[in-house]
Amino acid sequence: MFRLAVRSKSSNNYLKSSLIRYSSSSSASKLTADKYNVKRGNYSTINDDDLKEFNSILSSNQIITDSNDLIGFNQDWMKKYIGQSKLVLKPKTTDQISKILSYCNKRKLAIVPQGGNTGLVGGSVPVFDEIIISLSNLNKIRSFDEMSGILKLDSGVILENADNFLSEKGNIFPLDLGAKGSCFVGGNVATNAGGLRLLKYGSLHGSVLGLEVVLPDGTILDSMHSLRKDNTGYDLKQLFIGSEGSLGIITGVSILCPARPKSVNIAFLGLNSYESVKKCFQTARSDLSEILSAFEFMDHDSQLLAAKNLNSIHPLCQEDKIGIDSVPNYPFYVLIETSGSTKEHDDEKLEKFLEKVMENETVIDGTVSQDEAQLKTLWTWRESIAEASQQFGGVYKYDVSLPLDSMYSLVEAVQKRLNDLNLSSTTDNSKPVYEAVGYGHIGDGNLHLNVAVREYSKDVEKALEPFVYEFVAKHHGSISAEHGLGFQKKNYISYSKSEVEIKMIKDLKDHYDPNHILNPYKYI
Structure with a gap:
């Protein structure tokens, strides 16, 4: 039977706050440099003269030195990566950043650009005493052309704020993330974030x-034009999309924002196998075509984790239960938008599609949102997994892309390896690992x-x-689908890139940042 509404005991029982516990003996409390035995580069150390220089560029409330x-x-x-920076600078203008970088380049002072600090690979935090340049004060919408849908904004604008602004204009930001309430647009561009709706946008x-970018020597590269077609020479902005702050600091973004959909539907489905997930996607891509905007899959264990972190009934529960007890025993779940x-x-x-996949038993059970509140509730069961997975103390996160045929087999291989070792x-608290779970974007193999x-x-x-990376390389995937390399994956780039x-x-890095002051110890 196909249910048409999401049943919930409360209309406001979304994510409850989770307390992350770390034991005092945990390696999470150690500095990154000590934990991974990193040697400090040949960089200068901040002195009083440097502070005087920064005080001449910034006001006192833009400089943080308090421990x-x-x-x-x-x-x-x-809390996996912990640095030792003694100075945070919070410039308000591109010109201030230019002056800071020009000075630091001459003094050979290492720098870490930092946006919302929501990354998962340690790319936005220092390893040693690098100066942190926070983009939080560059947070203004510069302009919006309602005719073309082109938005120009500072890199420190929070993603959700940008989307809320566009919503009032009838447009949508072409990126959506679980961390949209805290991540910065500039950081999204610097890491080439993919998000939930890459399938459509x-x-x-x-x-x-x-882009507007400040290079390591202080030079400002301004390509904030609004042309959709420009075939004159190299497309230089592409160098910085996904460069993770290793070539320059993004200060401004010009981006095309499509019209906001007037109709949005969510279907939350239960399936008996990963083969059914693939078959369901193939049918959705064919039958839903131009209106298909997201196709997310989740395994059973990921829903159990989410249930432990949510105070609501599972969307496919047919009984009056809460939490883990409400999660039905389907091996896989799919969220279609x-x-x-x-x-x-x-x-x-959507109705014809659902009738087809239910009749041929590709899908065993499902529910469809009936209003905005139910739509958000269904998305919560997908978006809450990332937070829920760290509720036992910590989490190792791997963001990879694989061909669909071998995508979920990585989860099975990792669980088997952990069991074998x-x-x-899931019952013995003396064991360090709780479990391995898999979820992601079927539409782009992430x-x-x-x-x-x-x-x-x-x-x-x-x-x-390198077990995970060896598996990915063997199956011709990528070790980073959307989160970048950062500190975590810098030594494993060869699993995805040729010599x-x-x-x-490396040649590009040496040319544009010969002193390697930008985001050292990361990327490559």
């Missing part, structure tokens, strides 16, 4: 029209592998790396 205030800037949100390589301009047309296409247990742990451990890391490609990347 307590520095804590949040020195660690990532998973494509990657930032296609939607970003121009459609978006278009005509509700009657979209509803009809006697590291995994798998999120999360290994939930009670504490970060060298034994677990050795079990996972020629790596040499070209």
Whole structure:
């Protein structure tokens, strides 16, 4: 039977706050440099003269030196990577950033650009005492052309704020992330974030029209034009999309924003196998066609994790239960979003699609959102997995892309390896690993592998790396689908890039940043 509404005990029971616990003996408390035995580069150390120079460029409230205030800037949100910076600068203009970089380049002072600090690979936090340049004060919408849909904005604008602004104009930002309430647009571009609706809107390589970037020597590159077609010479902006702050600091973004859909539907489905997930996607791509905007899959264990972190009944529960007890025993779940301009047309296409996949038993169970509140509730069961996976102490996250045939087999291979090494247990609290779960974007082959742990451990890391990357390389995938390389994956780039490609990347870095002051110890 196909249910048409989401049942919930409360209309406001979304994510409840989760307390992340770390034991005092956990390796998570160690500095990144010590934990990974990193040697400090040949950089200068900040002195009083440097502080005087920065005070001449910025006002006192744009400079942070207090040790307590520095804590949040020195660690990532998973508390896996912890740096030692003694100085955060918060410029308000591109010109201020230019002056800072020009000075630091001459003094050979290392710098880490930092946006919303929501990254998952340690790319936005220092390793040693690098100066952190926070983009939080560059947070203005510069202009919006309602005729063309081109938005120009500072790189420090929060993604959700940009989308809310566009909503009032009838447009949508062509990127949506679970971290949209805290991540910055500039950071999204710097990491080439993919997000939940890449299936419909494509990657930032296609939607970003121009950038404003400050190079390591202070030079300002301004390509903030609004042309969708410009075939004169190299497309230089592409160098910085996905460069993770290694070639320059993005200060402005010009991006094409399509019309906002007038009709949005969500279907949340239960399936008996990964083969059924693939078959369902093939049918959706064919039958839903232009209105298909997202196709997310989740395994059963990921829904159990989410259930532990949510105070609501599971969308497919047929009984009056809450939390884990409400999660039905389907091996896989799929969330499908459609978006278009005509509700009657979209509803009809979705209904016919659902009838087909239910009749041929590709889908066993499902529900469809009936209003905006239910739509958000269904998305919560997908978006909450990332937070829920760290509720036991920590999480190892792997963001990879694989051919669809071998996509979920990585999760199975990792779980088997952890079991074989006697590291995994869902009942024995003495074991470091809780479990491995898989979810992600079927539409672009992007798998999120999360290994939930009670504490970060060298034994677990050795079990996972390079095992995960070797599996990905063997199946002709990429070790980073959308989160970048950062600190975590810098030593594994050869699993996805050839020697020629790596040499070209290094040559570009040496040319534009010969002193290697921008985001050292990362990327390559």
